[in-house]
Amino acid sequence: MKYPIVSVLFPFAENSHSHKRRxxxxxxxxxxxxxxxxxxxxxxxxxxxxxxxxxISSNDSDFENTGxxxxxxxxxxxxxxxxxxxxxxxxxxxxxxxxxxxKKKLKNMFELSAK
Numbered sequence: 001m002k003y004p005i006v007s008v009l010f011p012f013a014e015n016s017h018s019h020k021r022r023x024x025x026x027x028x029x030x031x032x033x034x035x036x037x038x039x040x041x042x043x044x045x046x047x048x049x050x051x052x053x054x055x056i057s058s059n060d061s062d063f064e065n066t067g068x069x070x071x072x073x074x075x076x077x078x079x080x081x082x083x084x085x086x087x088x089x090x091x092x093x094x095x096x097x098x099x100x101x102x103k104k105k106l107k108n109m110f111e112l113s114a115k
Contacts, residue, residue, distance in 0.1 A: 003027065003094035003102070005067055006087045008039060010080070023067070025074055025094055026087075027106070034083050041078040044070045052076045052109040054102060060095065067092025076105055 004026045009019040024039035031037070046055055054074040056066055066072075068091075094102070106112075 001029065002096075003099065004090045005042065005092040005094060006039070006090050008080075008082065008087055010041060021088070023072070023091060024080075027079075030084050035085075036081050036083055037087070038079055038081050039087075041075040041080075042068070042072050043075055044072050046071065046073045049073055049075070050077050052105045054098065054105060056095065056098070062095040062097065065093050066095065074102070076102075076109055 005023050006026055007021060008024045010022050010024070023042040025042060026037050026039050028038045049055070053076055056063065056068065056072050056074065058068075058071045074094075
């Protein structure tokens with residue numbers, strides 16, 4: 001699966017009536033009648049990250065394909081389920097070389113094991 005980076009209007013956690021347009025990483029394909037996808041927040045603020053978050057550096061050779069403007073953090077602990085209608089468009093693609101790291105971090109975050 002390719003993981004598109006999209007533009008989404010995210011609600012602010014402290015004020016659900018305010019929204020801000022920002023990039024997000026789609027973690028699933030659209031599901032069900034309402035075409036729901038799970039996305040995670042992307043930010044340029046890389047100072048308060050957890051061990052499950054992931055940085056994409058503007059120095060990476062494949063950074064241009066992400067559609068991001070600056071080095072950014074994929075904030076895996078900040079997830080939302082949204083309908084496809086909230087996605088304003090695809091801006092890029094998550095680097096293929098980072099997919100195994102992404103999957104490992106998600107597995108660790110959800111404490112999934114191969115039992």
